[in-house]
Structure formats: C-alpha cells, structure tokens
Amino acid sequence: MGRSHVRTRRDADPGGYGFDLETLERPVDPRRLFAGAPGDAPVEVEIGSGKGSFLVAESELRPDTLFLGVERARRYWLYAADRLRRRERPNARIVRGDAREALEAMPEGSVAGLHMYFPDPWPKRRHAHRRLLIQPEFLAACERVLAAGAPLRVVTDDPGYFDQIEAALASRERLVRRPYEPPASAREGELAGSNFERKYRLEGRRIQAAAAVLSADEDDALANEQG
Numbered sequence: 001m002g003r004s005h006v007r008t009r010r011d012a013d014p015g016g017y018g019f020d021l022e023t024l025e026r027p028v029d030p031r032r033l034f035a036g037a038p039g040d041a042p043v044e045v046e047i048g049s050g051k052g053s054f055l056v057a058e059s060e061l062r063p064d065t066l067f068l069g070v071e072r073a074r075r076y077w078l079y080a081a082d083r084l085r086r087r088e089r090p091n092a093r094i095v096r097g098d099a100r101e102a103l104e105a106m107p108e109g110s111v112a113g114l115h116m117y118f119p120d121p122w123p124k125r126r127h128a129h130r131r132l133l134i135q136p137e138f139l140a141a142c143e144r145v146l147a148a149g150a151p152l153r154v155v156t157d158d159p160g161y162f163d164q165i166e167a168a169l170a171s172r173e174r175l176v177r178r179p180y181e182p183p184a185s186a187r188e189g190e191l192a193g194s195n196f197e198r199k200y201r202l203e204g205r206r207i208q209a210a211a212a213v214l215s216a217d218e219d220d221a222l223a224n225e226q227g
C-alpha cells in the first residue's frame with residue numbers, strides 16, 4: 001500500500017495495543033500480549049492487517065476470542081494500534097513485523113484461526129511469484145502454528161495470485177480444503193469485509209476466497225483426500 005493511503009494521527013500512540021516483534025521475548029505466546037485474558041481463550045491471527053479494520057470489527061463481535069494482527073509496515077501498524085487503543089479493544093492487539101518471522105516465533109498449535117485478506121500481489125516482475133507470501137513454505141509455517149481443526153482463510157482480487165494460492169494449498173496434505181465462510185464482521189455479499197475488499201468492490205474487481213482447516217494428523221488428511 002502506498003504512503004498516500006494512510007495518515008497517522010500526530011498523537012498516535014500504540015499504548016499497550018501495539019508491539020514490536022523484534023523486542024518480544026521468544027517464544028511469542030500471543031496470549032501474553034493480552035493482559036488479564038483467560039489462559040485458554042482462543043487466539044486468531046490476521047496477517048497483513050493494514051489499517052486494522054478487521055481487527056476492530058471482528059474483535060467487537062467475538063469478545064471471547066483474542067485477535068492478533070501482524071503488520072510489516074510501521075505506519076499501518078501504528079495507525080491500527082492507535083485505533084485499537086482509542087477504542088479500548090480488550091481482545092485485539094497488533095504486532096509490527098514480518099508474518100514469516102511472527103509465525104516462526106509462535107508456539108506450535110497456538111493459533112485457532114488464520115486470516116489473510118488481500119495479501120500484497122506484487123512485485124509482478126519475472127520470478128516475482130517466488131517472493132509472494134503465500135507459498136508452500138509459508139503454508140508449512142501456518143500449519144505449525146495452527147491447532148488441529150483450525151481454519152485458514154485467504155481472500156484476494158488477484159487472479160494469478162489466487163491460482164498460486166490454490167496450487168500451494170493443494171501441495172499441503174494437512175491443509176484440507178473447506179467451503180469458504182466469511183468472518184462474522186463481513187457484511188452481506190462480502191467475503192472479508194476489509195478496507196481493500198470495500199475499495200475493490202467499488203472498482204468492480206472479481207474477488208476470490210479459499211479456506212482450509214488443519215487436519216488432526218497426516219493420516220486423517222490422507223483419509224479425507226480419499227474419502
């Protein structure tokens with residue numbers, strides 16, 4: 001996203017809502033970032049939160065779930081953290097850092113759901129597809145943090161990227177495809193309900209979505225495939 005898309009308030013303050021991945025003690029157990037939250041509350045992670053609209057809306061509708069955003073760009077991270085702080089969202093936090101590193105830092109099986117809405121489709125140059133985030137290696141990192149049965153959702157407006165995502169999902173045996181269900185905060189006719197979806201729908205772009213759940217183990221995945 002370009003610099004012009006966000007104007008962070010002069011007095012923006014992440015308060016206790018925004019964290020820097022680099023400074024967090026390893027392993028990064030997401031629940032530690034939510035002071036006072038029940039130890040068994042499910043944690044869902046959004047990758048590439050942008051301005052944080054999904055975190056704000058979804059955390060309000062589902063107060064028993066903890067939502068952690070991961071955002072690489074400092075200005076978006078600060079904008080989103082400041083929003084969460086001003087709205088005093090008890091169950092939403094955002095970490096500044098790269099999604100791959102964030103997932104690597106989290107304990108195995110610690111995540112009850114992964115949301116990826118409009119992952120950046122660039123760069124578009126030759127061989128660029130190798131640098132796009134959602135690839136088999138990245139999905140392996142997703143599998144490691146997901147709890148058995150937990151869903152992963154991806155939405156994109158980029159047809160080439162969507163094909164790549166489908167191929168990457170097909171290459172991962174433990175990720176079993178499921179019909180896509182929009183999150184609670186999506187409005188009628190929306191797949192994600194994020195800022196980018198609303199913007200792209202106005203432009204008439206086609207938006208596609210995919211979902212999968214982590215099977216309990218590799219044998220289950222095989223049985224699913226055959227069955």
Ligand SMILES: C[S@@+](CC[C@H](N)C(=O)[O-])C[C@H]1O[C@@H](n2cnc3c(N)ncnc32)[C@H](O)[C@@H]1O
Pocket residue numbers: 001047048049050051070071072073076097098099100116117118119120133194195196197
């Ligand atoms: C196109 S925007 C989508 C924002 C939001 N999800 C939406 O749908 O409105 C993609 C966001 O992902 C962030 N991003 C891209 N690559 C990332 C990575 N490797 N780790 C964390 N965030 C990333 C970008 O900085 C940007 O804010």
